[in-house]
Amino acid sequence: xxxxxxxxxxxxxxxxxxxxxxxxxxxxxxxxxxxxxxxxxxxxxxxxxxxxxxxxxxxxxxxxxxxxxxxxxxxxxxxxxxxxxxxxxxxxxxxxxxxxxxxxxxxxxxxxxxxxxxxxxxxxxxxxxxxxxxxxxxxxxxxxxxxxxxxxxxxxxxxxxxxxxxxxxxxxxxxxxxxxxxxxxxxxxxxxxxxxxxxxxxxxxxxxxxxxxxxxxxxxxxxxxxxxxxxxxxxxxxxxxxxx
Amino acid sequence: xxxxxxxxxxxxxxxxxxxxxxxxxxxxxxxxxxxxxxxxxxxxxxxxxxxxxxxxxxxxxxxxxxxxxxxxxxxxxxxxxxxxxxxxxxxxxxxxxxx
Numbered sequence: 001x002x003x004x005x006x007x008x009x010x011x012x013x014x015x016x017x018x019x020x021x022x023x024x025x026x027x028x029x030x031x032x033x034x035x036x037x038x039x040x041x042x043x044x045x046x047x048x049x050x051x052x053x054x055x056x057x058x059x060x061x062x063x064x065x066x067x068x069x070x071x072x073x074x075x076x077x078x079x080x081x082x083x084x085x086x087x088x089x090x091x092x093x094x095x096x097x098x099x100x101x102x103x104x105x106x107x108x109x110x111x112x113x114x115x116x117x118x119x120x121x122x123x124x125x126x127x128x129x130x131x132x133x134x135x136x137x138x139x140x141x142x143x144x145x146x147x148x149x150x151x152x153x154x155x156x157x158x159x160x161x162x163x164x165x166x167x168x169x170x171x172x173x174x175x176x177x178x179x180x181x182x183x184x185x186x187x188x189x190x191x192x193x194x195x196x197x198x199x200x201x202x203x204x205x206x207x208x209x210x211x212x213x214x215x216x217x218x219x220x221x222x223x224x225x226x227x228x229x230x231x232x233x234x235x236x237x238x239x240x241x242x243x244x
Numbered sequence: 245x246x247x248x249x250x251x252x253x254x255x256x257x258x259x260x261x262x263x264x265x266x267x268x269x270x271x272x273x274x275x276x277x278x279x280x281x282x283x284x285x286x287x288x289x290x291x292x293x294x295x296x297x298x299x300x301x302x303x304x305x306x307x308x309x310x311x312x313x314x315x316x317x318x319x320x321x322x323x324x325x326x327x328x329x330x331x332x333x334x335x336x337x338x339x340x341x342x343x
Contacts, residue, residue: 027328052250059258064296069257076249079256086257090264092292097268099288104269112269119265121296128289180336183311186300187331189293190319196290209291213298229295230288237287241280 014146021150024130028122031184032063032155033162039066040166046073050167057163061156062120064226065089066163085222092230096124103131103143111145118152125192126151133195204240209233307338 036057043053048070056066065086072082096119104112127148135142197203213229220228277285300312315331322330 024324027325030328030332048250049246052246052254055246055251056254056257059254060261062261065257065261069253076247077253079249079253082253083256083260087260087264090261092296093261093264094268095288095292097265097270098272099268099285101269101272105273113266116265116269117262121293125289125293180311180332180334180339183300183308183315183331183335184328186297186312187315187319187328188324189297190316191322191324191327193290193293194319202287203290205287206290206294210294210298210301213295214302217299218302225298226292226295229298230292233291233295234284234288237284237291238280241283 017144017146018150021126021144021147021152022154023150024126024147025122025151025154028126028184028188029154029158031181031188032122032158034179034181035063035185036159036162037166037169039063039070040163040168041170042067042070043073043163044167044170046070047075048073048167050164053167054160054164058160060086061118061159062086062090062093063159068222088222088224088227091227092121093119095230095234096121096128100124100128100131100143103128103141106141107143107145115145115148115152118149118156120152120155122155122188123148123152125189129192129195201240205233205237208236305339305342307342308335310342311335311338 039057040050040053043056044050048056056069057063060066068085068089069077069082072078072085097116100119107115127143130147131143134144193206209229209232212232213225216225216228300308303309303312311331311334314334315327318327318330
């Protein structure tokens, strides 16, 4: 179900808002499950027990940083290195939270802080795209907390369950990534970007981000490419806004 | 079953990750943004998303590049689920055929 169809199908009941969130997240899970199994399998090869891995994915819940941590894992781990890389990989959350902030203004902080624990690329993108669509359609409040929590909890439970399963099955799993499931992520993200599309001029910063992130990925080891691409795109947007 | 160094690493990872999650909201919650800052914030989601998937655009595997091109076209025409299914199927098939 696309986001627009989901919005049209939405009723007013809170339960249906939650279900609408879960349904929007379902296509994303195609990409998440194999990715989670791979992470679990890699973690056991690095000496983490299934309990330790499920603690990591359950408390941290940020896949990119967990992959980075597992790649860098030694026994005992280099704590500062892993924590610094975790911050670096997840620094994009700062931008994501900032983009979401205007939609969260009217919600009590007691709800926002727990909800933000479940902020990930997917729940954020779905929640923000949904809020923008509802705002454009004149629905208030634009941000639907139950829709967001539906998408976020579907993502959270899937992630923790399947990373743990990957750790338990461990070496029995072959190369899950060869079947094409990883391509679900570019597909999801490109559809979401089409929803954000305004015009060519507004999309120029995206091109800057793509080129810089791709170059950084090719030239610089580690996970710097996400930060490099995002920051240079924002800088381009800042400079281009000055021309207008 | 759980090593102390491992436990400490995991707890600190979770702590800094949560700080990144609440940081943008805490700092910008009560600010009114300038017109220029608004333009930048509107570009931000796309910049983050495209940066995360940028490695797919510079894959050395021709099957992956071809699948990405198919996904790109599909994403401009189809809704979420058909695009994802098209993407996974074409990547799986092309990797099998081309290698």
